[in-house]
Amino acid sequence: MSINVNIDKIMGNFYLKTKFDADIGITAIFGPSGAGKSTLVNLIAGLMKPNKGYIKIFNELVFDSEQKINVPVNKRGIGFVFQDARLFPHMKVEANLKYSSRFGRRGQLGAFSEIVEVLNLEGILNRLPENLSGGEKQRVAMGRALLSNPKILILDEPLASLDEGLKSEVIPYLEFLRDNFNLPILYISHSQSEVARLSDKIVVLEKGSILEQGKTLEILSSFSVAKKLGLRDLSSFIEATVYNHAPDGITELDFAGSKLFLPMIDTPLGRKVSLRILAKDITLAIDKPQKISALNILKGEVVEIILGSGPGAVIGIKVGNHKLITRITQRSLNAMDLKLGKTCFAFLKSVSVATSDIIV
Amino acid sequence: MELSPQEIDAIFLSIKVSIWSVVFSLLPAVYIAYVLSRKNFWGRQALNVIVHIPLILPPVVTGYFLLILFSRTGLIGRFLDTYFGITVAFHWFGAVLAAAIMSFPLMVRAFRLGFESVDPKLEVAAYSLGANRFMIFLTITLPLVIPALITGAVLGFAKSMGEFGATITFVSNIPGQTQTVPSAIFEFLQLPGNNFMTIRLVCLSLLISIVALYISEVLASRLSSREHRE
Numbered sequence: 001m002s003i004n005v006n007i008d009k010i011m012g013n014f015y016l017k018t019k020f021d022a023d024i025g026i027t028a029i030f031g032p033s034g035a036g037k038s039t040l041v042n043l044i045a046g047l048m049k050p051n052k053g054y055i056k057i058f059n060e061l062v063f064d065s066e067q068k069i070n071v072p073v074n075k076r077g078i079g080f081v082f083q084d085a086r087l088f089p090h091m092k093v094e095a096n097l098k099y100s101s102r103f104g105r106r107g108q109l110g111a112f113s114e115i116v117e118v119l120n121l122e123g124i125l126n127r128l129p130e131n132l133s134g135g136e137k138q139r140v141a142m143g144r145a146l147l148s149n150p151k152i153l154i155l156d157e158p159l160a161s162l163d164e165g166l167k168s169e170v171i172p173y174l175e176f177l178r179d180n181f182n183l184p185i186l187y188i189s190h191s192q193s194e195v196a197r198l199s200d201k202i203v204v205l206e207k208g209s210i211l212e213q214g215k216t217l218e219i220l221s222s223f224s225v226a227k228k229l230g231l232r233d234l235s236s237f238i239e240a241t242v243y244n245h246a247p248d249g250i251t252e253l254d255f256a257g258s259k260l261f262l263p264m265i266d267t268p269l270g271r272k273v274s275l276r277i278l279a280k281d282i283t284l285a286i287d288k289p290q291k292i293s294a295l296n297i298l299k300g301e302v303v304e305i306i307l308g309s310g311p312g313a314v315i316g317i318k319v320g321n322h323k324l325i326t327r328i329t330q331r332s333l334n335a336m337d338l339k340l341g342k343t344c345f346a347f348l349k350s351v352s353v354a355t356s357d358i359i360v
Numbered sequence: 361m362e363l364s365p366q367e368i369d370a371i372f373l374s375i376k377v378s379i380w381s382v383v384f385s386l387l388p389a390v391y392i393a394y395v396l397s398r399k400n401f402w403g404r405q406a407l408n409v410i411v412h413i414p415l416i417l418p419p420v421v422t423g424y425f426l427l428i429l430f431s432r433t434g435l436i437g438r439f440l441d442t443y444f445g446i447t448v449a450f451h452w453f454g455a456v457l458a459a460a461i462m463s464f465p466l467m468v469r470a471f472r473l474g475f476e477s478v479d480p481k482l483e484v485a486a487y488s489l490g491a492n493r494f495m496i497f498l499t500i501t502l503p504l505v506i507p508a509l510i511t512g513a514v515l516g517f518a519k520s521m522g523e524f525g526a527t528i529t530f531v532s533n534i535p536g537q538t539q540t541v542p543s544a545i546f547e548f549l550q551l552p553g554n555n556f557m558t559i560r561l562v563c564l565s566l567l568i569s570i571v572a573l574y575i576s577e578v579l580a581s582r583l584s585s586r587e588h589r590e
Contacts, residue, residue, distance in 0.1 A: 047487075145488075
């Protein structure tokens with residue numbers, strides 16, 4: 001593992017206690033606001049000092065309370081991309097990108113020209129930050145962090161201040177970063193769709209403690225996490241490929257061998273998109289329904305039944321090799337006589353998938 | 361319309377005193393403004409109050425304190441006289457001291473506003489990119505605060521040009537030696553038949569202030585545009 005974190009921090013009434021590892025690729029630090037995500041990141045970066053514990057980056061201790069090691073921020077080799085970009089307003093883009101080279105931080109991840117090329121910054125090198133769009137600012141911030149020759153990268157809600165259009169402009173760059181640089185990346189976010197789209201691993205924080213960690217899609221659609229974060233948000237995260245834009249404004253997608261029909265998604269054919277489908281939006285039926293307004297009817301098999309303490313139940317339906325989750329009442333469960341292994345049909349209204357839940 | 365030697369002396373002395381006053385206050389004022397805006401330490405409020413005292417005290421009282429401390433028999437004055445042979449009371453350099461003390465709070469206030477307008481998050485970003493504290497100050501904080509430094513320096517210059525109460529109490533009003541423009545105006549007002557000279561000096565000090573302000577504006581805009589070109 002390239003990052004090992006095991007730290008405690010007490011701040012007034014707030015007690016942060018975390019132990020996790022991260023490796024090359026994106027590890028999401030996920031949780032509602034106030035869960036301690038920013039505190040955790042500040043501790044790892046060295047902007048705050050833990051009360052107890054250790055932080056190792058590629059087997060090198062950058063903090064250890066017992067051995068009294070505390071490497072200062074500028075020596076930790078952590079590349080930071082902040083939500084608000086934090087470009088230096090008195091320097092042009094080029095000077096911003098080259099800032100770290102003043103301190104001998106020559107990039108080993110790529111030469112200046114390479115980073116400029118992959119992030120598509122040629123055209124804006126001579127501009128001042130005040131003349132950049134939000135998406136451009138984030139790309140410059142990414143370039144600046146990459147050029148500081150970091151051992152790890154911390155992205156602190158890099159998309160949170162961008163609107164939907166700009167988000168989908170920046171996401172391909174984040175994916176490129178993930179796939180082409182051998183870097184461990186900690187991605188801080190409170191957006192389930194973003195995290196589902198970008199990360200392989202997730203650490204779920206709640207009130208300063210780690211609630212759960214593991215594979216992102218499994219954790220996000222797990223009942224125990226949803227119970228803590230709010231059952232209303234319990235969702236399935238799936239990937240589907242766009243194969244047709246029909247003239248009536250419906251985009252047709254291929255999902256695990258079945259067809260999905262959604263309101264127009266503005267993206268080229270063949271593109272993979274991530275979808276978040278809320279469990280409460282999926283209805284179940286035993287027989288294939290006829291003459292029904294819901295466009296999406298997916299055949300699957302019941303693989304999970306979790307009874308809650310209230311009147312509800314969570315049902316996992318396997319469609320192809322994906323799992324869809326739905327919430328129904330226990331009364332319906334009994335009336336339909338659903339059992340593990342039973343075949344059923346899940347249907348979903350096209351319009352119930354919000355644009356913000358589709359990440360292109 | 362020829363200026364009398366006394367008037368010329370007063371004008372040059374005022375300019376000299378004001379320039380030195382700003383030169384001496386500049387670094388300490390920058391440092392104290394930075395500390396007050398960025399650091400949290402024990403005694404911060406006390407330091408803040410001490411810096412502002414000359415602003416609320418009657419200038420005559422400030423001048424009186426200076427006299428007590430710096431006259432040849434005063435606490436500091438005796439020390440300076442014995443070991444360095446320097447006397448500041450009734451000397452033009454005393455006028456510099458008085459002007460510097462009186463303009464110090466104004467400069468600190470202007471600089472502090474400047475430091476407070478620089479987002480500390482930018483400094484954190486620089487820190488994460490490898491800069492140490494000193495380089496952060498030099499490459500991020502200072503360039504962003506330069507317009508405020510110029511404003512503060514001009515404010516200090518103007519205040520020094522106009523300082524009267526503490527100066528006249530501390531170094532008196534000796535033509536050619538410690539007589540600044542305001543002291544000269546005061547003297548002319550005391551004697552009958554000097555209306556013309558009074559008005560002339562008033563107009564001149566007005567002119568000097570306007571020119572100083574204009575230069576500072578030009579300087580500030582040039583500096584910020586050069587910063588942008590880099």
